[in-house]
Amino acid sequence: MKSTINDVAARAGVSIKTVSRVINNEPSVRPATRQKVMDAVEALHYQPNLAARNLAGTRSYTIALIYDNPNAYYVIDMQNGILEACKARGYELLIHPSNSKSTNVNDELRALVEHSKVAGLVLTPPFSETQSVIDEVKKLGLDYVRIVSSGAAEGDEDNCIQVDDTAAAFDITKHLIENGHKRIGFLAGGEEHVSTHGRLEGYKEALQQAGISIDPDLIIPGEYSFDSGVSGAKALLEKDNPPTAIFASNDEMAAGALFAARLMHIEIPAQLSIVGFEDSPFSRQTWPKLTTAHQPNSEIAKCAAALVLNKARSKSASESASANKDAGITKKFVPELLVRDSTGQSPA
Amino acid sequence: MKSTINDVAARAGVSIKTVSRVINNEPSVRPATRQKVMDAVEALHYQPNLAARNLAGTRSYTIALIYDNPNAYYVIDMQNGILEACKARGYELLIHPSNSKSTNVNDELRALVEHSKVAGLVLTPPFSETQSVIDEVKKLGLDYVRIVSSGAAEGDEDNCIQVDDTAAAFDITKHLIENGHKRIGFLAGGEEHVSTHGRLEGYKEALQQAGISIDPDLIIPGEYSFDSGVSGAKALLEKDNPPTAIFASNDEMAAGALFAARLMHIEIPAQLSIVGFEDSPFSRQTWPKLTTAHQPNSEIAKCAAALVLNKARSKSASESASANKDAGITKKFVPELLVRDSTGQSPA
DNA sequence: AAAACAAATGACAACGCTGTCAATTTGGCG
DNA sequence: CGCCAAATTGACAGCGTTGTCATTTGTTTT
Numbered sequence: 001m002k003s004t005i006n007d008v009a010a011r012a013g014v015s016i017k018t019v020s021r022v023i024n025n026e027p028s029v030r031p032a033t034r035q036k037v038m039d040a041v042e043a044l045h046y047q048p049n050l051a052a053r054n055l056a057g058t059r060s061y062t063i064a065l066i067y068d069n070p071n072a073y074y075v076i077d078m079q080n081g082i083l084e085a086c087k088a089r090g091y092e093l094l095i096h097p098s099n100s101k102s103t104n105v106n107d108e109l110r111a112l113v114e115h116s117k118v119a120g121l122v123l124t125p126p127f128s129e130t131q132s133v134i135d136e137v138k139k140l141g142l143d144y145v146r147i148v149s150s151g152a153a154e155g156d157e158d159n160c161i162q163v164d165d166t167a168a169a170f171d172i173t174k175h176l177i178e179n180g181h182k183r184i185g186f187l188a189g190g191e192e193h194v195s196t197h198g199r200l201e202g203y204k205e206a207l208q209q210a211g212i213s214i215d216p217d218l219i220i221p222g223e224y225s226f227d228s229g230v231s232g233a234k235a236l237l238e239k240d241n242p243p244t245a246i247f248a249s250n251d252e253m254a255a256g257a258l259f260a261a262r263l264m265h266i267e268i269p270a271q272l273s274i275v276g277f278e279d280s281p282f283s284r285q286t287w288p289k290l291t292t293a294h295q296p297n298s299e300i301a302k303c304a305a306a307l308v309l310n311k312a313r314s315k316s317a318s319e320s321a322s323a324n325k326d327a328g329i330t331k332k333f334v335p336e337l338l339v340r341d342s343t344g345q346s347p348a
Numbered sequence: 349m350k351s352t353i354n355d356v357a358a359r360a361g362v363s364i365k366t367v368s369r370v371i372n373n374e375p376s377v378r379p380a381t382r383q384k385v386m387d388a389v390e391a392l393h394y395q396p397n398l399a400a401r402n403l404a405g406t407r408s409y410t411i412a413l414i415y416d417n418p419n420a421y422y423v424i425d426m427q428n429g430i431l432e433a434c435k436a437r438g439y440e441l442l443i444h445p446s447n448s449k450s451t452n453v454n455d456e457l458r459a460l461v462e463h464s465k466v467a468g469l470v471l472t473p474p475f476s477e478t479q480s481v482i483d484e485v486k487k488l489g490l491d492y493v494r495i496v497s498s499g500a501a502e503g504d505e506d507n508c509i510q511v512d513d514t515a516a517a518f519d520i521t522k523h524l525i526e527n528g529h530k531r532i533g534f535l536a537g538g539e540e541h542v543s544t545h546g547r548l549e550g551y552k553e554a555l556q557q558a559g560i561s562i563d564p565d566l567i568i569p570g571e572y573s574f575d576s577g578v579s580g581a582k583a584l585l586e587k588d589n590p591p592t593a594i595f596a597s598n599d600e601m602a603a604g605a606l607f608a609a610r611l612m613h614i615e616i617p618a619q620l621s622i623v624g625f626e627d628s629p630f631s632r633q634t635w636p637k638l639t640t641a642h643q644p645n646s647e648i649a650k651c652a653a654a655l656v657l658n659k660a661r662s663k664s665a666s667e668s669a670s671a672n673k674d675a676g677i678t679k680k681f682v683p684e685l686l687v688r689d690s691t692g693q694s695p696a
Numbered sequence: 697a698a699a700a701c702a703a704a705t706g707a708c709a710a711c712g713c714t715g716t717c718a719a720t721t722t723g724g725c726g
Numbered sequence: 727c728g729c730c731a732a733a734t735t736g737a738c739a740g741c742g743t744t745g746t747c748a749t750t751t752g753t754t755t756t
Contacts, residue, residue, distance in 0.1 A: 002462050002463075004741095004742055004743090005742065005743065006742080014705075014706085015705065015706045015707075016706090016742090016743080016744095017705070017706060017707080017708095017744085017745090018704085018705060018706075020743070020744060020745095021704095021705090024744085027703095028703065028704055028705085029704070029705085030703085030704065030705090033704080033705085047462075047463050048742085048743070049403070049741085049742050049743070050399075050464060050743095051398075051399045051400075051402035051403040051465070051741085051742080051743090052399075052403050052711090052741070052742035052743035052744085053742080053743055053744075054399035054711090054743090055397070055399040055400050055403050055710095055711045055712065055713085055741090055742080055743070055744090056710075056711050056742075056743040056744040056745080057711085057743070057744050057745085058744080058745080059744095072420035072421045072423070072424040072629070073420045075420070075424055076420040076423055076424065079443065079445075080445055083443065083445065092442070092464075093443065094440070095427065095431065095441065095443060097427075097428055097431065114350050114395075115350075115395050116398060116440075117399070226632075226633040227633075230635065252633070255633070256633075259634075259635055262610055262611075263610075263635070281420070284574075285574040285600070285603070285604075286607075287578065287607055287611070352711095352712055352713085353712065353713065354712080362735075362736085363735065363736045363737075364712090364713080364714095364736090365714085365715090365735070365736060365737080365738095366734085366735060366736075368713070368714060368715095369734095369735090372714085375733095376733065376734055376735085377734075377735085378722095378733085378734065378735090381734080381735085396712085396713075397711085397712050397713070399711085399712080399713090400711070400712035400713040400714085400741090401712080401713055401714075402713090402741090403711090403712080403713070403714090403741050403742065403743085404712070404713040404714040404715080404740080404741055405713070405714050405715085405741085406714080406715080407714095
């Protein structure tokens with residue numbers, strides 16, 4: 001049967017409290033004793049019982065992921081990353097999908113906290129960028145980490161994992177410019193996302209640096225959806241002086257743009273280059289495969305979770321090495337350019 | 349602060365044990381007493397503490413979802429459905445993604461059960477259709493529900509939620525036939541999935557019933573992927589006597605088929621009809637939108653979870669109404685034909 | 697070498713609930 | 727009315743941890 005802390009204590013010849021100290025990495029345990037205990041833990045394959053810990057302790061061993069995102073790929077990636085971090089530290093994950101339209105997120109948050117003791121929260125866009133949600137989380141006194149587009153980190157950098165959309169968009173645009181493109185269309189994502197603005201910013205910066213003037217006519221507002229990509233690209237391509245390249249704000253839109261181009265019998269990439277953003281499976285389910293910026297969602301989530309876990313832990317009175325605590329946690333990601341088959345030289 | 353069972357007991361003027369009886373729906377509580385307690389529960393917004401329950405009780409209030417499926421849409425749908433059922437009954441969900449290639453699922457199962465007391469399991473394809481996994485689950489004495497294609501339910505119907513792929517495939521094919529199609533290509537999914545065979549079966553039955561002979565040349569083996577859809581459709585359309593309609597075994601393949609057709613400048617649905625299966629977001633991200641069979645994954649998952657929860661509960665010694673226990677749980681689903689824009693009259 | 701202090705360890709009571717079993721109440725019946 | 731079985735209720739001991747605080751052991755200091 002499963003072994004308990006008593007078994008370990010007996011085997012190591014110490015009290016259960018000492019075992020508790022060792023497995024919680026508390027100070028005031030002699031190295032020799034610590035070793036004895038760890039050996040016993042090893043031998044018995046001991047794993048602390050989560051229910052007991054949650055019940056007895058002041059701190060909890062559960063974190064929650066709150067999301068409201070229609071993009072299944074994104075959610076799954078996030079989840080997997082967080083799960084990985086949790087598993088490594090013996091925490092449990094509570095999944096909480098939420099619909100910001102039909103329910104009041106703040107109420108849900110409160111209920112969540114009251115019902116299950118939760119150690120911390122991982123917030124993803126759009127919640128992570130919504131002030132009222134952030135305020136509520138703070139009010140509840142919860143540890144949290146927000147996964148946000150760089151612009152939304154403000155004075156809260158300690159609690160953010162940032163994605164530098166601007167830098168990545170800059171790189172993508174630069175790639176197009178280096179391929180001789182001078183007229184580059186931009187399909188913007190939803191206004192409410194901070195990333196939308198960041199990506200546009202990067203696009204503009206790259207053009208400016210290359211001395212190419214910005215043509216507002218080539219910037220089409222839209223949403224992060226396939227349909228929006230289709231209509232945006234159409235609008236662009238039906239112009240008198242159409243662009244030779246299109247920067248779609250995400251892969252889904254790029255797929256739509258690709259489709260629109262195909263409908264108009266435009267060859268990709270010979271006559272038109274198209275880029276996406278995110279490196280979601282979408283970008284591999286098109287023909288040709290999309291040039292895009294790889295956004296390591298799973299890794300991002302893993303870092304976010306690790307950060308929350310550290311926060312929760314450091315609250316517990318005694319903490320040994322709080323110095324290099326956050327070692328190995330990247331707090332700022334720059335999606336990397338991934339050149340595939342949808343971009344090429346500008347047709348002169 | 350959060351109220352406990354003691355608060356409720358005090359307010360209702362009974363012992364905590366009686367409160368426990370009421371919230372667990374145990375018999376032997378006088379209606380009047382029950383009411384008093386329920387009023388107190390109501391007034392105090394009492395919610396039983398999960399950690400305490402898990403620790404104290406013999407049964408657990410956690411079920412697990414084990415999956416190994418690359419289709420993010422599918423997984424999210426499943427998850428949401430299960431989560432809904434869990435929330436309704438006060439259970440918690442443990443998510444366990446697994447990779448059958450890199451790890452041994454059976455070991456993972458064992459670890460899962462030993463570590464966290466788990467009340468039951470929801471298994472999805474391909475695990476739900478893998479004998480060795482099923483055997484292990486049984487050996488561990490776990491309650492489980494398998495979500496399977498009808499063919500795989502065998503003598504285990506009590507533990508299965510079935511999806512009748514054959515019936516749905518029959519309906520889809522019939523729809524094509526009714527539109528005058530006589531040469532219908534079939535793009536098959538992965539051999540290892542039971543659904544693949546079921547769908548092919550339905551296709552054949554419909555043809556036979558319509559008196560159309562089955563042309564093996566029109567049945568192309570493949571996988572449930574976009575690329576497979578592209579190449580399969582190409583193979584079909586490059587034939588001397590190409591089909592006028594293509595039945596792709598899922599939406600992803602259908603999207604691929606659509607793309608291949610587009611590349612060959614074939615108009616959809618004027619020159620060629622294409623159908624998918626599943627009604628995943630894929631089917632709405634194509635142009636034209638796909639005719640498909642709606643597979644209510646979220647609902648299926650919800651039923652599966654409800655069933656597991658019932659199993660787990662009925663084990664607990666005292667159960668009042670075990671008669672109509674499974675009321676409202678559908679155990680067999682037939683995906684429903686959804687006619688959209690990718691199918692039309694056969695040219696000719 | 698003893699006193700004084702700090703570090704390491706342990707005993708024991710929670711945590712909020714369920715399970716067991718004993719105590720009490722109820723209702724039916726002679 | 728009183729007695730007995732059945733139905734209802736309650737007292738209390740865990741479940742496997744952590745937190746508190748007392749105790750023991752080790753290390754300085756003088």
